[in-house]
Amino acid sequence: MKRRLEALALGILRSPAGPVLAMAGLTLRESVRRKVFLTIAVFAVVMVGATALLPAIDPRDRVALIQTWAQRSITFFGVLISVFLAGVSLPEDIEEKRVFMLLTKPLSRWQLLTGRFAGFAGLLAVFLAATGLVSTGFIRVVAARSGGTISPVSEVRALQTRIEQEKPGSVVTAESSEAVPFFGTVRGEGETIAVWYFRNLDPSDFDDSVRLRYDFNLTGPGGVQFADLVFYLRPPAEETDTDAARALGWKVTFERQIVPGQPLPGRVAYRSETAKARVPGEIRIPKAWIRSGSIDVGVKRAKPSTNLDVESWNVSFLTRAHSFEMNFARGLMCTFLMWIVLLSITLAGSTFMTAPVNILFGVSVFVMGNMIGFIRESLPTVDERIVMATKADEEAVRHGHSHGETDDIPVPVLKASLAVSRAVMGLIPDLNAYDASGTMLRGLDVPGSRIRDNGLTALAFAGGALLIGIAALRLREFR
Amino acid sequence: MSDFVIETQGLTKVFTDFWGRRKHTAVKSLDLQIERGEVFGFLGPNGSGKTTTMKMLLGLLYPTSGTARVLGKDPAHIGTKERIGFLPEESYLYRFLTAVETLEFYGKLFGIPRADRKRRAQELLEIVGLKDAMHRPVREYSKGMARRVGIAQALINDPEVVFLDEPTSGLDPLVSRRMKDLILDLKRQGKTVFMSSHLLADIEDVCDRVGIMHLGELRANGPLRDMIRIQDKTCLVVHGLAPNRRLEIAQAIEAADGLLEDITDQKRSLEDLFLGVIGQDKEDGRR
Ligand SMILES: Nc1ncnc2c1ncn2[C@@H]1O[C@H](COP(=O)(O)OP(=O)(O)OP(=O)(O)O)[C@@H](O)[C@H]1O
Numbered sequence: 128m129k130r131r132l133e134a135l136a137l138g139i140l141r142s143p144a145g146p147v148l149a150m151a152g153l154t155l156r157e158s159v160r161r162k163v164f165l166t167i168a169v170f171a172v173v174m175v176g177a178t179a180l181l182p183a184i185d186p187r188d189r190v191a192l193i194q195t196w197a198q199r200s201i202t203f204f205g206v207l208i209s210v211f212l213a214g215v216s217l218p219e220d221i222e223e224k225r226v227f228m229l230l231t232k233p234l235s236r237w238q239l240l241t242g243r244f245a246g247f248a249g250l251l252a253v254f255l256a257a258t259g260l261v262s263t264g265f266i267r268v269v270a271a272r273s274g275g276t277i278s279p280v281s282e283v284r285a286l287q288t289r290i291e292q293e294k295p296g297s298v299v300t301a302e303s304s305e306a307v308p309f310f311g312t313v314r315g316e317g318e319t320i321a322v323w324y325f326r327n328l329d330p331s332d333f334d335d336s337v338r339l340r341y342d343f344n345l346t347g348p349g350g351v352q353f354a355d356l357v358f359y360l361r362p363p364a365e366e367t368d369t370d371a372a373r374a375l376g377w378k379v380t381f382e383r384q385i386v387p388g389q390p391l392p393g394r395v396a397y398r399s400e401t402a403k404a405r406v407p408g409e410i411r412i413p414k415a416w417i418r419s420g421s422i423d424v425g426v427k428r429a430k431p432s433t434n435l436d437v438e439s440w441n442v443s444f445l446t447r448a449h450s451f452e453m454n455f456a457r458g459l460m461c462t463f464l465m466w467i468v469l470l471s472i473t474l475a476g477s478t479f480m481t482a483p484v485n486i487l488f489g490v491s492v493f494v495m496g497n498m499i500g501f502i503r504e505s506l507p508t509v510d511e512r513i514v515m516a517t518k519a520d521e522e523a524v525r526h527g528h529s530h531g532e533t534d535d536i537p538v539p540v541l542k543a544s545l546a547v548s549r550a551v552m553g554l555i556p557d558l559n560a561y562d563a564s565g566t567m568l569r570g571l572d573v574p575g576s577r578i579r580d581n582g583l584t585a586l587a588f589a590g591g592a593l594l595i596g597i598a599a600l601r602l603r604e605f606r
Numbered sequence: 607m608s609d610f611v612i613e614t615q616g617l618t619k620v621f622t623d624f625w626g627r628r629k630h631t632a633v634k635s636l637d638l639q640i641e642r643g644e645v646f647g648f649l650g651p652n653g654s655g656k657t658t659t660m661k662m663l664l665g666l667l668y669p670t671s672g673t674a675r676v677l678g679k680d681p682a683h684i685g686t687k688e689r690i691g692f693l694p695e696e697s698y699l700y701r702f703l704t705a706v707e708t709l710e711f712y713g714k715l716f717g718i719p720r721a722d723r724k725r726r727a728q729e730l731l732e733i734v735g736l737k738d739a740m741h742r743p744v745r746e747y748s749k750g751m752a753r754r755v756g757i758a759q760a761l762i763n764d765p766e767v768v769f770l771d772e773p774t775s776g777l778d779p780l781v782s783r784r785m786k787d788l789i790l791d792l793k794r795q796g797k798t799v800f801m802s803s804h805l806l807a808d809i810e811d812v813c814d815r816v817g818i819m820h821l822g823e824l825r826a827n828g829p830l831r832d833m834i835r836i837q838d839k840t841c842l843v844v845h846g847l848a849p850n851r852r853l854e855i856a857q858a859i860e861a862a863d864g865l866l867e868d869i870t871d872q873k874r875s876l877e878d879l880f881l882g883v884i885g886q887d888k889e890d891g892r893r
Pocket residue numbers: 606621622629630631632650651652653654655656657658659695804
């Protein structure tokens with residue numbers, strides 16, 4: 128056994144991974160010797176201690192606040208490591224000519240860079256584990272003492288959302304699928320109803336009473352704060368006015384017709400709810416009603432005086448609560464992926480920039496990466512302008528006007544600028560996409576799909592950046 | 607191609623500035639051939655292009671034109687690096703590592719197994735006389751001590767070809783002497799040594815062949831013995847000759863058609879004097 132392990136160790140040592148691991152080990156040892164780990168420990172203590180200064184609020188919110196605070200400060204400290212420690216390691220080796228000793232050994236340039244990368248990734252992992260454990264423990268204690276509950280849940284969204292008119296012969300006025308974001312408003316006197324179609328529920332994800340979460344934006348004259356809403360469901364045929372349904376506030380009738388074109392008499396369950404504008408609320412339905420995995424949830428206004436904004440996310444099912452620890456770990460996993468992106472970019476920069484320039488570069492990437500999401504969102508507006516301007520141009524041509532008379536930006540310029548900005552923005556990672564604290568703050572689970580997506584983009588960015596770095600390093604001379 | 611261990615043809619290096627403008631020609635069309643087992647001394651004043659040449663032979667700088675081959679391969683070839691050792695002008699070390707850790711780290715880069723690595727590190731530290739200080743971080747070392755770590759790391763892989771850039775600079779005479787012995791040892795083991803220096807006495811002590819660089823050009827190149835021999839002069843070293851009998855010798859030389867230029871007492875070198883005074887103590891308590 129021991130001999131096989133030794134043979135394995137020797138195999139690794141002799142393989143191309145050997146020098147990479149040696150470099151990674153050196154990086155970690157350097158961090159230890161330069162008291163980085165000590166600083167991390169001090170940081171963890173200060174981070175936890177600082178929560179004492181957070182305002183005293185309702186215990187549930189306090190737990191959420193501490194969680195957000197912990198995540199944000201861990202994130203920031205990791206960013207400092209990625210930019211300030213990783214960003215100067217290679218320039219220092221070059222400046223102080225240690226690279227002469229390294230590259231005259233059988234250490235390829237790609238191994239030098241990936242070794243440094245592996246070392247700093249390891250350092251970040253250790254940092255994450257340490258601060259993650261300390262803050263999870265601390266949050267547990269605070270939660271236990273304040274009696275707050277901190278179990279996050281997953282949200283299941285509707286496959287389709289529609290606004291329909293509840294009159295015979297009327298048609299659907301607007302609809303969406305999950306892939307296309309939906310936005311509409313239920314307004315006016317008409318018997319209009321918004322319906323969310325759920326087709327993807329897995330009954331084993333739910334407790335005996337299924338949690339239905341709603342969160343509406345209400346508009347209307349004088350700033351609407353409350354509105355009475357009626358929720359409609361169509362339970363399976365054999366489900367009647369059971370005790371379970373009544374206990375949860377539902378009435379089941381045979382008279383109402385909800386949606387045109389449905390067979391009559393429709394079996395309908397309904398209940399009223401007073402919704403606060405932009406404040407999430409929760410109602411429950413019997414588990415039997417979602418046995419088939421699909422159910423439609425309709426929402427109508429009790430009085431037509433308020434307008435109800437309708438988006439796909441307004442109504443969702445909440446699955447069984449997951450453990451807080453797991454979820455916090457998932458959120459931190461996203462953070463780790465963000466560090467990896469930043470780390471690989473600063474390391475790539477360090478192959479051809481001096482230490483101070485590279486630090487400036489790393490900080491800029493971080494700042495831009497945090498803004499890029501907002502900038503990207505504004506691009507569709509430019510698209511619209513192009514469409515409008517093109518139309519206006521066509522009009523002008525048809526009416527015999529020349530181009531020069533419009534003081535708008537010409538279409539080709541708009542198009543070119545859009546293409547350039549798309550290309551440039553594709554090069555900058557959207558670092559906000561790796562921040563799961565918003566989701567966690569709302570008490571929701573960080574979905575696995577998100578970790579997967581973050582993982583894939585991080586892989587693409589890290590791979591691309593390291594390849595660029597290796598190419599730059601190979602071209603480089605060491606004077 | 608050929609069995610020269612080191613070979614260059616028209617090797618030229620022009621340093622350019624950031625914008626690619628030519629600034630300085632450091633090495634001009636250098637042709638060099640060094641055979642296996644040779645100790646080659648690369649001489650020249652400051653700034654004559656010795657270090658630049660060496661860096662091109664090690665793949666740290668790319669030639670502007672011409673070619674360089676080490677062990678028959680391009681200097682950038684990774685397999686070549688397994689078989690060479692390099693001591694730079696100054697020791698550029700990780701200051702947070704100790705001497706042992708430094709050697710073990712470089713040993714790892716060669717994929718030397720753990721046990722061998724440890725043994726080799728100990729041996730080398732013994733050779734360069736750093737045994738007592740080997741667990742102290744390099745940060746605390748004096749210039750000469752750091753230099754000795756540099757020597758040890760250059761030999762960690764038992765290289766076939768050793769590049770030494772001014773190997774004796776910064777060393778005290780004793781270690782300097784030991785360095786020279788080490789070079790002769792390497793020669794005895796059949797290794798090739800390429801060393802630069804401007805300490806002419808050092809070169810004279812160890813080198814088989816020398817090349818003299820000036821302003822980036824190789825001005826002289828050949829076997830050391832032939833180059834420094836003055837063809838028509840002869841030197842006699844006589845032991846136990848009484849001063850009053852010197853005249854007889856002078857007359858005998860004149861009778862043989864020789865021209866006597868000088869008769870002096872033979873002096874020992876300052877190095878020998880220094881080693882005689884200091885050497886014995888140091889041998890016991892090595893720092
Ligand atoms: N990075 C560089 N940029 C521009 N010129 C350089 C650079 N490095 C060296 N040189 C020039 O190249 C010439 C040769 O330098 P090199 O270091 O090879 O000399 P050397 O023979 O090793 O000198 P020394 O004995 O002082 O070590 C010098 O004139 C130097 O100014």
